[in-house]
Amino acid sequence: MADSTMTLWQLAANQTAKVFGLAEAMSPEVASRLRQMGFYPGQSIHCLRRSPLQGPLVVQLGDCVYSLDKQVAEGIALHP
Amino acid sequence: MLAEHPSHLQSVKRHIILVGKPNSGKSLLFNQLTGLRQKVANFPGVTVELKSGQMGAFEVVDFPGTYSLSTLSRDEEIAIEKLNEAVNSDVTALLVCVLDATRLERSLVFAMQVQALAKQHGKAVVFVLNMIDEVRRFGHHIDTQALSKALGSPVFALSAKSLEGVHEFKQALPELVERADQLLPEHVSEDEISVIQRSQSLAQEFGIQTDVVLKRQNRIDAFLLNNMLGGVAFLAIMFLLFQSIFTWATPLMDGVEEGIGALASAVTGMIGPGMLTDFLNDAIFGGVGSFLVFVPQIMVLTFIIGVLEDSGYLARAALICHKPLSYFGLSGRSFIPYLSGHACAIPAIFAARTIESPRKRLITMMTIPLMSCSARLPVYALLIAVLIPEKVYFGGLIGLQGAAFFGLYFFGIIMALVVSALLNRFTRDNESLTDMPFILELPTYRLPHWKPLMHRVLNSGKQFIRRAAPVIFMVSLVIWFLGYFPQDQGLQNSYLGQLGHWIEPIFEPMGLDWRYGVAILMSFLAREVFVGALGTLFGIDGAEDNLVGLASQLQQDGLTLGAGIGLLLFYVVALQCVATVATLRGETGRSRIAWGLVLAYGVLAYIIAVTVNTVIG
Ligand SMILES: Nc1nc2c(ncn2[C@@H]2O[C@H](COP(=O)(O)OP(=O)(O)OP(=O)(O)O)[C@@H](O)[C@H]2O)c(=O)[nH]1
Ligand SMILES: [Mg+2]
Numbered sequence: 001m002a003d004s005t006m007t008l009w010q011l012a013a014n015q016t017a018k019v020f021g022l023a024e025a026m027s028p029e030v031a032s033r034l035r036q037m038g039f040y041p042g043q044s045i046h047c048l049r050r051s052p053l054q055g056p057l058v059v060q061l062g063d064c065v066y067s068l069d070k071q072v073a074e075g076i077a078l079h080p
Numbered sequence: 081m082l083a084e085h086p087s088h089l090q091s092v093k094r095h096i097i098l099v100g101k102p103n104s105g106k107s108l109l110f111n112q113l114t115g116l117r118q119k120v121a122n123f124p125g126v127t128v129e130l131k132s133g134q135m136g137a138f139e140v141v142d143f144p145g146t147y148s149l150s151t152l153s154r155d156e157e158i159a160i161e162k163l164n165e166a167v168n169s170d171v172t173a174l175l176v177c178v179l180d181a182t183r184l185e186r187s188l189v190f191a192m193q194v195q196a197l198a199k200q201h202g203k204a205v206v207f208v209l210n211m212i213d214e215v216r217r218f219g220h221h222i223d224t225q226a227l228s229k230a231l232g233s234p235v236f237a238l239s240a241k242s243l244e245g246v247h248e249f250k251q252a253l254p255e256l257v258e259r260a261d262q263l264l265p266e267h268v269s270e271d272e273i274s275v276i277q278r279s280q281s282l283a284q285e286f287g288i289q290t291d292v293v294l295k296r297q298n299r300i301d302a303f304l305l306n307n308m309l310g311g312v313a314f315l316a317i318m319f320l321l322f323q324s325i326f327t328w329a330t331p332l333m334d335g336v337e338e339g340i341g342a343l344a345s346a347v348t349g350m351i352g353p354g355m356l357t358d359f360l361n362d363a364i365f366g367g368v369g370s371f372l373v374f375v376p377q378i379m380v381l382t383f384i385i386g387v388l389e390d391s392g393y394l395a396r397a398a399l400i401c402h403k404p405l406s407y408f409g410l411s412g413r414s415f416i417p418y419l420s421g422h423a424c425a426i427p428a429i430f431a432a433r434t435i436e437s438p439r440k441r442l443i444t445m446m447t448i449p450l451m452s453c454s455a456r457l458p459v460y461a462l463l464i465a466v467l468i469p470e471k472v473y474f475g476g477l478i479g480l481q482g483a484a485f486f487g488l489y490f491f492g493i494i495m496a497l498v499v500s501a502l503l504n505r506f507t508r509d510n511e512s513l514t515d516m517p518f519i520l521e522l523p524t525y526r527l528p529h530w531k532p533l534m535h536r537v538l539n540s541g542k543q544f545i546r547r548a549a550p551v552i553f554m555v556s557l558v559i560w561f562l563g564y565f566p567q568d569q570g571l572q573n574s575y576l577g578q579l580g581h582w583i584e585p586i587f588e589p590m591g592l593d594w595r596y597g598v599a600i601l602m603s604f605l606a607r608e609v610f611v612g613a614l615g616t617l618f619g620i621d622g623a624e625d626n627l628v629g630l631a632s633q634l635q636q637d638g639l640t641l642g643a644g645i646g647l648l649l650f651y652v653v654a655l656q657c658v659a660t661v662a663t664l665r666g667e668t669g670r671s672r673i674a675w676g677l678v679l680a681y682g683v684l685a686y687i688i689a690v691t692v693n694t695v696i697g
Contacts, residue, residue: 029150034519035276036147040276049301055403062280065301067395067399
């Protein structure tokens with residue numbers, strides 16, 4: 001992926017972005033699950049909050065609110 | 081197919097399968113259809129096992145919720161395997177896919193996959209748009225006919241909570257089964273991309289605007305997940321939980337105690353002095369009765385855990401705990417099994433199935449027995465009453481005894497974390513490379529559903545009695561006989577006394593005499609036995625006023641602070657529950673682990689107790 005893309009982990013609180021794609025290093029099972037949970041290219045994603053000490057972040061995606069830890073969030077690329 | 085073989089129909093009840101996204105209300109609907117009481121709670125992934133129940137001529141099967149037909153965790157793997165079996169089987173008459181009408185898009189992704197799978201096997205799917213009461217509250221209306229047309233399968237709007245539409249659905253089911261082969265949709269979406277895109281456009285057309293649905297939830301989260309306030313709120317909720325076990329339950333416990341006392345004097349007054357009265361006083365009212373006193377506490381604990389589960393807070397707690405728990409090799413999802421472990425380890429070990437990584441799951445299961453389950457409550461309550469003065473501070477808000485209680489629960493949690501960290505450090509396996517990540521959906525906040533909650537509370541009391549009473553009765557009986565005979569020689573010279581002196585050396589380093597030793601050994605059957613056994617033993621010893629309260633007798637008898645605290649900590653750590661061992665063996669698949677834990681926690685508990693007794697004296 002191009003350098004210009006950022007990952008979900010870099011999304012600051014109260015920021016909105018669009019999902020670009022999933023990291024190739026991600027296992028196919030996890031990737032497919034994420035897509036079915038709504039992490040699908042073009043979907044708009046809004047960061048509701050960040051936790052202290054690099055704890056999980058909370059995002060709103062479509063009709064659901066999810067909490068994800070760093071490991072997954074780093075595998076989700078966003079449109080710059 | 082099957083409809084042409086009525087003889088077959090009579091022998092096997094045909095199945096109606098309930099599937100859907102996690103937390104969509106399958107179990108509540110199942111309960112309404114069958115009259116059974118399957119666990120319902122407001123966080124994703126409550127149901128981990130298939131459960132079936134009767135509804136008229138059919139058998140309804142409640143499935144664990146899944147987001148998709150591809151699997152991530154072990155509970156999903158099992159669920160999907162079973163679902164594949166079910167669609168293949170001739171016994172399956174119909175699939176009912178439950179959708180959360182307030183989260184249409186996510187529900188539809190799974191629904192369409194089920195529809196496609198079912199069609200492959202010639203099975204029909206009926207969609208249930210659940211939570212229609214909430215949709216209405218938002219002032220929205222879903223055109224079910226148009227949605228049904230778009231999906232190509234029947235759609236029923238209903239609310240499993242307010243029961244609106246449930247009756248109609250129930251009545252329609254037999255007819256739907258009858259013409260199941262005409263209900264097959266013409267067009268289904270097979271591939272992932274079209275499923276996702278179609279769900280999105282249907283949700284836009286029929287669903288509520290997402291910002292409307294999520295507004296209230298996000299507002300509450302802004303407070304409860306706030307970096308500062310959220311942490312404070314979390315600690316306050318946990319502290320309240322443990323305080324209330326003591327303060328709220330006290331009046332109820334006093335009531336039960338008085339009731340038993342009154343019953344005892346009434347009964348023994350009628351019979352008059354003699355061996356029978358001694359027996360009733362010591363073994364029945366002293367032994368079995370002293371354990372019944374603790375039933376209210378168990379019910380209060382169940383009530384509070386129930387409120388937390390139903391409100392939706394548990395998922396937030398899991399999120400708050402994820403980072404701290406990850407330092408110990410655990411996941412945020414370990415929080416839910418840990419919390420339910422405070423009621424009983426067995427459902428908690430089952431609940432660990434939802435933990436995404438196999439390794440974290442195993443560590444969680446192995447440390448759940450360190451959570452202070454309700455069977456330890458009587459032991460704690462008794463010994464705290466003996467050792468800790470009944471002082472209150474801040475106008476009755478915080479009691480010293482309540483704080484001691486909190487301390488014991490806390491000690492159990494700390495021990496679990498330490499053991500987890502050690503297990504994580506000293507057992508390496510290559511599984512951790514494929515560990516599944518942490519993704520958790522935060523459900524809507526809801527007011528608890530009071531009626532089932534009250535039912536669950538009463539049931540917890542009943543179950544506690546039913547499980548423990550027979551064992552306690554038998555143990556009290558045996559102890560009483562061995563302690564009472566040879567007659568009029570005193571407890572010291574009884575058969576039990578003679579046996580007791582033989583085991584005394586083991587318990588002496590703990591600062592305890594043989595009477596405690598007997599009670600501890602008996603506790604390996606079930607912990608609740610401890611109080612009953614002591615009640616019987618002290619009853620025989622001080623026949624004068626054995627109903628005044630076991631606690632004051634132990635106090636007079638001179639249990640030292642060091643020995644008492646050591647004993648308390650012993651009960652925190654030791655794994656004294658045959659049923660838990662069996663569950664651990666089943667879930668880990670290795671009996672070495674289960675029995676190894678009994679031994680390891682037993683030795684650890686003993687060392688701690690001896691150390692405390694030596695240090696405090
Ligand atoms: N308002 C409302 N709440 C509902 C309705 N149906 C279920 N609930 C609530 O939704 C939550 C989840 O219900 P469950 O029946 O446990 O959901 P489930 O689909 O079995 O969930 P899993 O077993 O985790 O997959 C509970 O808090 C229910 O009380 C409904 O029709 N209306
Ligand atoms: Mg369920």
